[in-house]
Amino acid sequence: MGALTASSLRLLLLVLTITAGVVRCKKAAEKPDWAKKDPIHFSDADVERLLEQWDEDEDVPEDELPEHKRPPPKIDMSKFDPENPEAMLRMSKKxxxxxxxxxxxxxxxxxxxxxxxxxxxxxxxxxxxxxxxxxxxxxxxxxxxxxxxxxxxxxxxxxxxxxxxxxxxxxxxxxxxxxxxxxxxxx
Missing domain, CATH: 3.30.70.260 (ACT domain)
Structure with a gap:
């Protein structure tokens, strides 16, 4: 295989530049409108969405999750005493x-x-x-x-x-x- 000529090198560089530009445009097109903003102009809702995106991939311990996202406590009904309804309430509010x-x-x-x-x-x-x-x-x-x-x-x-x-x-x-x-x- 021979050495690359100046014209074929320019052609290869042009193809790589165009490919990189297309890939970049495709990724930019996949972003929602709020993500295209300058972070200085993010609203509170935009910041919240960004935080949710970060949290999607992160494994957060159960006790650090917001209360509405925590799984309900597991209640062992075999330990429940029907004579003591307060114990059931206590277990359910854990x-x-x-x-x-x-x-x-x-x-x-x-x-x-x-x-x-x-x-x-x-x-x-x-x-x-x-x-x-x-x-x-x-x-x-x-x-x-x-x-x-x-x-x-x-x-x-x-x-x-x-x-x-x-x-x-x-x-x-x-x-x-x-x-x-x-x-x-x-x-």
Missing amino acids: GQTLMSFCTVTLPTTRERTEELSSLWQTALHNNHIQAERYLISDERFIFMFKDGSQAWDAKDFLVEQEGFEQITLENKPYHGKYSKSKPKEEL
């Missing part, structure tokens, strides 16, 4: 966010509610129960649990506290040991 509405005994002030709820939150935290606290009114606050199964442990602790009136979990109220509004059935 790994899910749960909010509990709490009330402090009256009369109270916003400062007293803040002080007591902060004290109880610290005590829960010291027992490895993670709860975020939000004050609603002078006598009411919310404990939000990232792992809903911990809410029942928190309830067991809170109902024993002096100054604690009531906690509502899954629409069921639980009155504190020193509650002034405790129904007669619970006395």
